[in-house]
Amino acid sequence: MNLYDPQRLRELAREFQTPLWCYDASVIRGRVEQLRSFDTVRYAQKANANTHLLRLLKDLGVWVDAVSLGEIERAVRAGYSNADGEAQIVYTSDVLDEATIARVIELNIPVNAGSPQMLEQIGRANPGHPIWLRINPGFGHGHSRKTNTGGEHSKHGNWHENLSHCYALIEKYKLRLIGLHMHIGSGVDYEHLQRVATTMVEQVLRCPFDIEAISAGGGLPVVYRESDREIDLGQYFAIWDQARKRIEAHLRHPVSLELEPGRLLVAEAGCLITQVRASKDVGRNHFVLVNAGFNDLLRPAMYGAYHQATVIPQDAHTPPRQPRPTVVAGALCEAGDVFTQSADGQLEQRLLLPVEVDDLIVFHACGAYGSSMSSNYNSRPLAAEVLLDGDRVRLIRRRQTIEELLQLEE
Numbered sequence: 001m002n003l004y005d006p007q008r009l010r011e012l013a014r015e016f017q018t019p020l021w022c023y024d025a026s027v028i029r030g031r032v033e034q035l036r037s038f039d040t041v042r043y044a045q046k047a048n049a050n051t052h053l054l055r056l057l058k059d060l061g062v063w064v065d066a067v068s069l070g071e072i073e074r075a076v077r078a079g080y081s082n083a084d085g086e087a088q089i090v091y092t093s094d095v096l097d098e099a100t101i102a103r104v105i106e107l108n109i110p111v112n113a114g115s116p117q118m119l120e121q122i123g124r125a126n127p128g129h130p131i132w133l134r135i136n137p138g139f140g141h142g143h144s145r146k147t148n149t150g151g152e153h154s155k156h157g158n159w160h161e162n163l164s165h166c167y168a169l170i171e172k173y174k175l176r177l178i179g180l181h182m183h184i185g186s187g188v189d190y191e192h193l194q195r196v197a198t199t200m201v202e203q204v205l206r207c208p209f210d211i212e213a214i215s216a217g218g219g220l221p222v223v224y225r226e227s228d229r230e231i232d233l234g235q236y237f238a239i240w241d242q243a244r245k246r247i248e249a250h251l252r253h254p255v256s257l258e259l260e261p262g263r264l265l266v267a268e269a270g271c272l273i274t275q276v277r278a279s280k281d282v283g284r285n286h287f288v289l290v291n292a293g294f295n296d297l298l299r300p301a302m303y304g305a306y307h308q309a310t311v312i313p314q315d316a317h318t319p320p321r322q323p324r325p326t327v328v329a330g331a332l333c334e335a336g337d338v339f340t341q342s343a344d345g346q347l348e349q350r351l352l353l354p355v356e357v358d359d360l361i362v363f364h365a366c367g368a369y370g371s372s373m374s375s376n377y378n379s380r381p382l383a384a385e386v387l388l389d390g391d392r393v394r395l396i397r398r399r400q401t402i403e404e405l406l407q408l409e410e
Helices: 006-016 025-034 051-059 069-077 098-106 116-125 160-172 190-206 233-251 263-269 299-303 402-407
Strands: 020-024 040-044 063-066 089-093 111-113 130-136 176-181 213-215 256-259 270-282 285-290 309-312 324-329 350-352 360-363 384-389 392-397
Touching (some): 006 020, 006 270, 006 384, 020 025, 020 263, 025 263, 025 384, 051 063, 051 069, 051 384, 063 069, 069 098, 098 116, 116 160, 160 190, 190 233, 213 233, 233 256, 263 270
Parallel strands (some): 020 384, 040 256, 063 089, 130 176
Antiparallel strands (some): 020 270, 270 285, 270 360, 309 360
16 A cells, blocks of 8 residues: 555554654555665664664664664664674764773674774774774765765765875774775765776775775665655675676676665655644745644754655545645744744745645655654654554554653753
């Protein structure tokens, strides 16, 4: 059944209340199948770290990337393990603290190091520890400056001109270099991607160590607007496979090619169901106010990100109505709590059906960086999450209570 089937969404809203996150397991499975050409698909769980989704992905043979101690524990809880020599979990960051160092050593988790200090800290604590080296090649790409993870304005990775220092630390502490990693932001421009892959080859040629693998990073886009183009995964793989073959010719042995998708696997699988609580005309703007806020879905307020919005009348037999320009805003005491805005914070009107209180508005394609970026701002509890798998519906996170928020302060 379609994730956006109106009757099903009405039933879910009645059973689980709103705001409500809904995910479709079949969409996730379909995306994983499209990536089978890569030797390793490593899910960037920061996109959505619900342990039920992690278990689903593990069953599909997808490994996981963690960027915090909490994400390591989520992966372990979901059944991931490095005990048998397979690096099912990799830790990626630019910093390490003492607790995380202890845990990655205990669990034999390779560290994807984004700073020389990480190399020194893990090397002192456990000489010979397995590592990846994340490289900032001096350029980047992203749909927003906040998602550009390469170039001189990015904090991520080791600056390409300073790698000799990193290699000296690897040698000093006898760290085991598994491979080189290069993730420079979100979105795909194929000429730009070719430049990234070529730069990876050049870095391997300069690297004084043998390696087993390269990582193409993540950032693969999905369709948010009708005008967006679907990514050509065949072309994406071909560019990186060509680079891999050049590296194999240089090293004279096979090299594993990893991909680190987050958004691609879960974004289109998720939606957020909200309920209309008010509407009003303010000058030239017609506002519709829903019971979610940017504490639930932050992307529009943070990036000006676009999510298609669909009105679902509470009464399935509501007669057809003429759409009107509408600004959809949230329930927070915050002027920026608007779901239809541009990257510079300007209000954007959408053509939506007129609404009544208790009608539903559904935001599409927010399975990535939706729930995972939620907060308790305005002392609002986290919303519930459900997973749809065929005709089966499972509650995979119950709604948080206000009492649970207050317990931390007792």
